[in-house]
């Protein structure tokens with residue numbers, strides 16, 4: 001299957017699909033962190049390249065509920081921030097409405113201000129083998145919800161040894177945006193199998 005992993009520099013989801021035998025490409029404005037098929041540039045350049053499935057991770061900085069407090073600092077609407085949020089929504093919707101038969105868009109809980117469509121499901125890293133809490137919404141089209149693969153006890157993320165997720169420094173935001181490997185593997189095995197099955201039964 002031809003799989004596009006949009007807005008991914010880490011290669012984590014791309015490599016999980018490649019490991020399952022798919023022709024998977026990541027695409028990001030940034031170069032890929034891990035060598036593999038990657039288009040460095042705007043995802044709009046490659047959206048129409050006949051993909052069977054797209055998994056997209058659009059930026060959430062101005063859309064997320066966690067960032068909503070910056071919209072009304074001291075009770076007054078920050079118009080510049082609202083504009084950035086509306087641009088974020090436009091990009092999100094462009095990916096969500098792409099002409100690709102199977103689509104998964106991933107983002108944290110969005111602020112209701114932006115009126116995004118209702119997400120299909122919520123997943124947590126601790127349902128996929130990582131003892132960390134990070135509420136992640138999935139908007140799915142033509143795909144079944146992900147099933148947990150290994151539920152583990154949550155721990156405070158700062159106490160998980162060797163945990164890149166909570167590392168500080170200049171790459172903090174980049175580290176926190178990286179997809180958890182357990183979730184990537186579940187996407188590749190469950191959605192990959194679903195697509196193969198569909199192809200057999202059609």
Ligand SMILES: C[S@@+](CC[C@H](N)C(=O)[O-])C[C@H]1O[C@@H](n2cnc3c(N)ncnc32)[C@H](O)[C@@H]1O
Nearest residue numbers: 007008009010028029042043057059177178179
């Ligand atoms: C929240 S991060 C997702 C990171 C991803 N989960 C990973 O593991 O690499 C959003 C990414 O979208 C990328 N991005 C933003 N606008 C883009 C565009 N027009 N085309 C391609 N990538 C874009 C950013 O460079 C950033 O790396």
